[in-house]
Amino acid sequence: MGRYVIRRLLxxxxxxxxxxxxxxxxxNVMGDPIAGLxxxxxxDPATAAQLEKEFGLDKPVWQQYxxxxxxxxxxxxxxxxxxxxxxxxxxxxxxxxxxxxxxAIFFEIVIGISLGVLTGLKRGRxxxxxxxxxxxxxxxxxxxxTGLLLQLLLGVKWGWIKPAVSTDADFGELIVPxxxxxxxxxxxxTRLTRTSIAENKRAxxxxxxxxxxxxxxRVITRHLLRNSLIPVVTFIGTDIGALMGGAIVTExxxxxxxxxxxxxxxxxxxxxxxxxxxxxxxxxxxLVANLLVDLLYAVLDPRIRYA
Amino acid sequence: xxxxxxxxxxxxxxxHTGAGGGTDLAMDEGESLEKTPGGPEGTGPDRKPxxxxxxxxxxxxRNPIFIISGLIIVFLVIISIxxxxxxxxxxxxxxxxxxxxxxxxxxxxxxxxxxxDVYTRTVYGARASVQVxxxxxxxxxxxxxxxxxLAGFYGGAxxxxxxxxxxxxxxxxxxxxGLVLLSVVSNNSVWPVIGFMVLLGWPQLSRIARGSVITVxxxxxxxxxxxxxxxxxRMMLRHITPNALAPVIVVATIALGTYISLEATLSFLxxxxxxxxxxxxxxxxxxxxxxxxxxxxxxxxSGALAITVLAFIMLxxxxxxxLDPKLR
Amino acid sequence: MLLEVRDLHVEFHTREGVAKAVNGVDYSVDAxxxxxxxGESGSGKSVTAQAVMGILDVPPGKITQGEILFQGQDLxxxxxEDRRKVRGAKMAMIFQDALSSLNPVLSVGDQLxxxxxxxxxxxxxxxxxxxxxxxxxxxxxxxxxxxxQYPHQFSGGMRQRIMIAMALALEPELIIAxxxxxxxxxxxQAQVMDLLAELQRELHMGLILITHDxxxxxxxxxxxxxxxAGRIVERAPVHEIYKAPAHPYTKGLLESIPRLDQKGQELYxxxxxxxxxxxxxPGCAFNPRCPLARDRxxxxxxxxxxxxxxxxxxxxxxxxxxxxxHG
Numbered sequence: 009m010g011r012y013v014i015r016r017l018l019x020x021x022x023x024x025x026x027x028x029x030x031x032x033x034x035x036n037v038m039g040d041p042i043a044g045l046x047x048x049x050x051x052d053p054a055t056a057a058q059l060e061k062e063f064g065l066d067k068p069v070w071q072q073y074x075x076x077x078x079x080x081x082x083x084x085x086x087x088x089x090x091x092x093x094x095x096x097x098x099x100x101x102x103x104x105x106x107x108x109x110x111x112a113i114f115f116e117i118v119i120g121i122s123l124g125v126l127t128g129l130k131r132g133r134x135x136x137x138x139x140x141x142x143x144x145x146x147x148x149x150x151x152x153x154t155g156l157l158l159q160l161l162l163g164v165k166w167g168w169i170k171p172a173v174s175t176d177a178d179f180g181e182l183i184v185p186x187x188x189x190x191x192x193x194x195x196x197x198t199r200l201t202r203t204s205i206a207e208n209k210r211a212x213x214x215x216x217x218x219x220x221x222x223x224x225x226r227v228i229t230r231h232l233l234r235n236s237l238i239p240v241v242t243f244i245g246t247d248i249g250a251l252m253g254g255a256i257v258t259e260x261x262x263x264x265x266x267x268x269x270x271x272x273x274x275x276x277x278x279x280x281x282x283x284x285x286x287x288x289x290x291x292x293x294x295l296v297a298n299l300l301v302d303l304l305y306a307v308l309d310p311r312i313r314y315a
Numbered sequence: 316x317x318x319x320x321x322x323x324x325x326x327x328x329x330x331h332t333g334a335g336g337g338t339d340l341a342m343d344e345g346e347s348l349e350k351t352p353g354g355p356e357g358t359g360p361d362r363k364p365x366x367x368x369x370x371x372x373x374x375x376x377r378n379p380i381f382i383i384s385g386l387i388i389v390f391l392v393i394i395s396i397x398x399x400x401x402x403x404x405x406x407x408x409x410x411x412x413x414x415x416x417x418x419x420x421x422x423x424x425x426x427x428x429x430x431x432d433v434y435t436r437t438v439y440g441a442r443a444s445v446q447v448x449x450x451x452x453x454x455x456x457x458x459x460x461x462x463x464x465l466a467g468f469y470g471g472a473x474x475x476x477x478x479x480x481x482x483x484x485x486x487x488x489x490x491x492x493g494l495v496l497l498s499v500v501s502n503n504s505v506w507p508v509i510g511f512m513v514l515l516g517w518p519q520l521s522r523i524a525r526g527s528v529i530t531v532x533x534x535x536x537x538x539x540x541x542x543x544x545x546x547x548x549r550m551m552l553r554h555i556t557p558n559a560l561a562p563v564i565v566v567a568t569i570a571l572g573t574y575i576s577l578e579a580t581l582s583f584l585x586x587x588x589x590x591x592x593x594x595x596x597x598x599x600x601x602x603x604x605x606x607x608x609x610x611x612x613x614x615x616x617s618g619a620l621a622i623t624v625l626a627f628i629m630l631x632x633x634x635x636x637x638l639d640p641k642l643r
Numbered sequence: 644m645l646l647e648v649r650d651l652h653v654e655f656h657t658r659e660g661v662a663k664a665v666n667g668v669d670y671s672v673d674a675x676x677x678x679x680x681x682g683e684s685g686s687g688k689s690v691t692a693q694a695v696m697g698i699l700d701v702p703p704g705k706i707t708q709g710e711i712l713f714q715g716q717d718l719x720x721x722x723x724e725d726r727r728k729v730r731g732a733k734m735a736m737i738f739q740d741a742l743s744s745l746n747p748v749l750s751v752g753d754q755l756x757x758x759x760x761x762x763x764x765x766x767x768x769x770x771x772x773x774x775x776x777x778x779x780x781x782x783x784x785x786x787x788x789x790x791x792q793y794p795h796q797f798s799g800g801m802r803q804r805i806m807i808a809m810a811l812a813l814e815p816e817l818i819i820a821x822x823x824x825x826x827x828x829x830x831x832q833a834q835v836m837d838l839l840a841e842l843q844r845e846l847h848m849g850l851i852l853i854t855h856d857x858x859x860x861x862x863x864x865x866x867x868x869x870x871x872a873g874r875i876v877e878r879a880p881v882h883e884i885y886k887a888p889a890h891p892y893t894k895g896l897l898e899s900i901p902r903l904d905q906k907g908q909e910l911y912x913x914x915x916x917x918x919x920x921x922x923x924x925p926g927c928a929f930n931p932r933c934p935l936a937r938d939r940x941x942x943x944x945x946x947x948x949x950x951x952x953x954x955x956x957x958x959x960x961x962x963x964x965x966x967x968x969h970g
Contacts, residue, residue: 022482023482024486026479027484030487031492034492035499144625144628148622149617149620153620159606160613213745215698216746217746218730220731220757220758221728221731222757223761234749249486250488254490256584257583261603271494287487287495294486310793311748311793
């Protein structure tokens with residue numbers, strides 16, 4: 009088990025540096041890192057040269073990257089467009105997005121798994137067909153359309169929710185945005201759980217459990233669910249990173265001042281430090297979530313633990 | 316996000332997200348009658364052996380979902396080439412005095428915020444979506460399956476290297492990558508968008524192609540061909556490619572739908588296509604502020620987009636059901 | 644009689660039609676007795692056993708006719724909850740592939756102990772002690788240390804011992820073993836079979852041994868029922884059947900066993916394919932493959948004839964059993 013963790017950790021390192029380098033290159037080489045620094049005007053050449061020197065932009069890219077990463081590891085993510093520390097922006101943005109992600113994951117688990125178990129056990133019945141069709145529709149409608157429609161219906165037409173989320177962004181306000189963020193993954197969780205349940209339902213060990221005279225409830229919860237949920241847990245875990253990255257759309261629709269909002273501002277104002285900083289953290293979140301999933305996988309499946 | 320490469324969409328999707336009540340039955344029977352060689356799944360003398368592909372085609376022709384989604388797609392392709400067939404107006408011909416007006420004779424869907432005809436724009440919007448979807452999928456499939464297929468076939472260092480590269484790409488959320496990359500590109504025709512999708516999308520297909528080739532490579536008939544001294548190129552072309560293709564095609568079809576969705580999302584965020592290109596994503600985005608007074612601006616392009624994506628995803632689903640040997 | 648199956652019919656409703664898997668099976672087994680059910684794949688031997696256990700997949704499977712009398716009571720008339728209490732406690736089943744039949748994510752101790760928790764209401768701790776006891780009983784070395792391990796950590800033979808332990812946990816009156824040794828190495832097969840037979844004697848249980856392997860049968864069975872296309876075609880005490888089979892199908896099976904004293908001769912094989920259960924041939928289902936077949940066999944379904952010449956009760960579903968017995 010210990011060696012397994014260490015191996016996974018070691019595998020993470022090149023991926024982390026590869027992904028951040030990729031983003032760094034995109035922003036610094038293809039874009040114009042100082043364009044956003046002189047406000048809306050074009051920088052005059054003297055200022056530009058001075059800024060380039062100040063930010064070390066006259067050095068080779070790999071050196072810039074190393075310097076940046078060196079700073080990041082000492083907790084210095086640089087300065088945002090308005091002179092604020094990027095870390096300050098993060099401190100205000102990440103709690104909001106984390107709350108939003110928690111709401112989304114909650115919906116995935118509660119609604120997605122319940123529907124998946126229900127349809128998996130009733131495979132081929134009308135309930136199953138209906139839910140399956142619904143999931144296809146949810147998957148097909150892009151999140152921003154779902155979001156705009158829900159905002160239109162619940163917020164504008166019926167007035168059940170406020171169309172925009174306040175700066176506090178407490179859990180209550182995030183229910184609908186969280187559902188929107190979760191929608192597509194929720195449909196995938198439903199389908200994945202359904203297939204997994206339906207597949208395992210015919211497994212030999214389930215037949216054994218029935219032959220042992222166990223009550224139906226126990227067969228399902230202790231034998232069937234435990235095995236069927238392994239791939240679902242994996243999916244939900246890896247989805248954490250994707251949800252936080254994808255929150256940008258939801259946050260824009262409901263005007264939530266989270267990670268997506270700050271990133272969007274950073275991109276609009278061409279602020280390199282903000283963009284690279286936030287993406288670096290998101291990549292890290294993705295990798296850590298994946299690592300946790302791998303560990304959880306080993307906890308759930310002894311065949312991996314003792315391999 | 317539909318645009319995200321879903322982890323189980325990479326190959327395992329073929330086995331895990333099987334849909335369709337009809338075909339499931341076949342599996343149920345097959346298993347409960349596993350000891351019934353003469354049974355329903357049997358190879359009775361009266362049943363001619365068919366190849367995977369002709370068998371799949373046989374199933375597909377009878378699948379209403381396949382027929383419906385196929386017809387929708389054919390229709391979409393036709394109007395994206397000749398939009399004037401069903402829309403006589405010009406999508407850029409706008410009259411500000413008619414802004415936000417509702418439906419009226421000759422303008423069934425009403426007008427948008429700039430006073431353009433929503434119907435005409437919805438019809439013309441198909442072109443961008445279909446173009447992006449088709450070309451991005453083509454690029455991703457070619458690049459991904461060649462790189463992944465070679466990695467699966469040869470293994471070794473190249474395989475290890477490619478696996479690390481795909482890990483790196485998977486670690487970057489697609490929408491973020493799109494925002495960062497496309498915001499620095501000034502040209503806003505469909506081609507940079509397609510280029511971006513190929514750049515960030517190929518690892519998904521390469522993983523599937525790799526897994527598929529490895530599975531096929533282990534089959535006895537491939538081992539036999541190798542033992543009989545078949546050359547590498549002959550093995551790849553005659554034995555591996557035809558048999559490893561099925562999962563790639565299924566995932567590519569479904570991916571096509573998600574690329575269309577991704578294009579709209581990026582356009583909505585303001586980094587995808589930009590006016591004067593006509594695109595559903597742009598129209599949905601520009602409709603957002605007017606939603607209270609003129610919901611038609613939002614609903615029609617959204618509906619068109621959703622139906623298009625749904626058609627491709629359903630098509631992919633139907634093809635998967637037909638090709639998945641586990642279900643037959 | 645411990646168990647009596649009477650005129651059992653089972654069908655499977657499939658997309659391509661109705662597969663008649665079991666078509667009127669009668670057999671019985673008494674306490675302490677071993678009945679071997681013999682037949683090829685698809686003969687209905689496993690489906691019959693699943694119907695007896697009450698673990699048939701319904702749908703697509705369906706029992707259309709018949710009775711299953713267990714200690715005089717028709718199991719098919721019981722409510723599901725009462726039926727469940729019989730399963731595991733009074734009759735238990737051993738499956739062919741122990742690796743897939745044991746739950747991969749639960750320790751063997753959990754899976755064994757579960758029997759006591761569910762049926763006897765024992766605590767987790769007590770049931771674990773019972774699990775160790777059971778593992779000792781089926782001679783798994785170091786049971787105390789291994790009780791927390793998972794199925795994949797055991798060898799094939801050990802896993803099958805765990806299956807046997809699970810079946811024996813509540814000392815049932817009847818054990819159904821469905822090809823219990825088929826998945827094992829030849830050297831381990833005999834050990835597992837001996838263990839099963841020994842425990843059966845000790846506990847005086849009825850045993851239904853389902854197999855396609857005539858070699859296994861000879862040593863342990865008291866009587867044999869041979870099945871073909873969902874029917875019993877021959878029923879006899881074990882030594883009688885080896886001496887002189889009264890059905891051409893049984894004869895074919897016996898002749899297709901390789902024998903050392905016939906080295907060099909061509910091995911006999913029953914010609915043709917097993918029948919399609921969606922479309923069973925009219926008359927005697929075996930007629931397309933039978934060397935003795937004639938017109939009557941193609942039209943008239945043979946009943947189970949009493950083999951009158953035999954000193955012990957035996958029967959055969961062949962119109963021409965006499966010919967077969969003497970030929």
